[in-house]
Amino acid sequence: MTEEQHLREYTKALKARLPRHFFEPVPARLAYLPVFLALFGLCTWGIVATPYVLLKLLLSLGIGYSFIGLGFLAHEILHGAVTKNPVVRSVSGTIAFLPLMVGARLWRKWHNVEHHGHTQHPEDDPDAMGALESAIQKPFVKWMFRQVPALRSFFLFFSFTFWFTLHAHMMFRRFLPDFKPAERPIVVFQAVLPVLVWLLVLFMVGPLNFLFVFVIPWLLANFIAMSFIATNHLLNPITETNDPLMNSLTVRNPRWLEWLTLGFGYHIEHHVFPALSPKYAHVVAQKIKELWPERYNELPHWKALFYLWKTPRLYRDHRNLIEPTTGHVFGTLGFGLNDSKIKQPKSSRRGLGKKGLGE
Incomplete structure (x- = not known):
């Protein structure tokens, strides 16, 4: 892959080749909400109504799908891909994000502004993973990276069951001071509202039913959301320039599953045009492949998850991941990450071990 290009180089070339109506909201997508x-x-x-636990569990999976569907829809709505009306956008986005317990105003600051504006930047992207140098400053991270890789990968995938909501709470604490005093009450209200709603549901259905109505679906929705979000960027290189073809990954699933997940896997396309409806993402993908075939990163979703399992989450430098217990180096997408490299990783000149983690 060649050197980084800025986002505007892609948008300028693509806008000349795409119909104008692609850049208008698609209000019909709001029908997914009801x-x-x-x-x-x-x-x-x-x-x-049912006394049968197995049937409760089956219905719980149905709620899990509704939760993750609402989460994907909230993402569209709050980017302006469904409506430009600020009141409709805020109210519908708040409702859609209730299951994952994310405030709409916080999301627009954390995700739309900070993450999209600084994607994979080592310091400025709130969703980016850290470099080796920063890891040795954090006791928990040092402890985690002393564990064997398989156990660490298990912890990573297990954390998917709660991480999206936990990360949202961390972003609330991080970004609340950035809001103007007049904005903070609504940000706080949107953070507290989901807790109040689900406490009310708990009171209405009782503890046992609440396990099936909320807890299991919430865990499932978090896991599915993170299975996409983690593969969207964490296999990509760090970039100082916001280059979505270098710092993002599109993951593909069978067409029926892409329909059920509202096209969320088309992530390069989303980072090129954040406000463009996923309805048109496949056309944008085709145009990108025609113009920059050597730069486009696309994997089956299952393979991206496999790569995520097999590689460490620390960057040795902008283009390589490093396994600190052995010193093995893995390339990133576009820079040597493939099946053979994962099976036989490159070795660095020295093993790091405990000493490399600051001891």
């Missing part, structure tokens, strides 16, 4: 809410309501009614 559909997912109805699915939640019907499954909740079934869980409360």
Whole structure:
């Protein structure tokens, strides 16, 4: 892969080749909101009505799908891909993000502004992983990277069951001081509202049913969300320039599954045009492949997860990941990451071991 290009180089070339209506909101996508809410309501009614645990579990999976569908829809809405009306966007985005417990105003600051504006920047992207040098300053990270790689990967994938919501809480604490005093009450309200809603649901359905109505679906929705989010960027190189073809990855699934997940896997396309509806993402993908075939990063979703399992989450430098217990180096996407490199990783000149982690 060649050197970094700025986002505007891609947008300028692509806008000349795409229909103008692609850049307008698609209000029809808002119809997913009542559909997912109805699915939640019907499954909740079934869980409360049935005495059979297995049927409760099956209905709980249905709620899990409604939760992650709402999360993907909230992402679209709050980028302006569904409506430009600020009131409709805020209210519908707040409702859609209730299951994952994320405030709409916080999301627009954390995700739309900071993450999209500084994607994979080592200091400025709030969602980027750290470099080896910063890891040795954090006791928990040092402890984690002393564990054998397989155990560490298990911890990583297990954390997917709660990480999206936990990370949102961390972003609330990080970015709340950045809001103007007049904005902070709404940010706090949107953070507290999901807790109040789900406490009310707990009171209405009881503790056992709440396990199936919220806890299991919430764990499932977090896991599915993180299975996409982690593969969107964590296999890519660090970039000082916001180059979405270098710092992002599109993951592909069977067409029926891409439809069920609202096209969320088209992530390069999303970073090139954040406000463009996923309805048109496959066309944008085709144009990008025609113009920059050597720069485009695309993997089957399962393979991206496999790569995520087999590689460490620390950067030795902008282009390589490093396994600190052995000193093995893995390339990133576009810079040597492939099946053979994972099976037989490159060795660095020295093993790091405990000493390399600051002891």
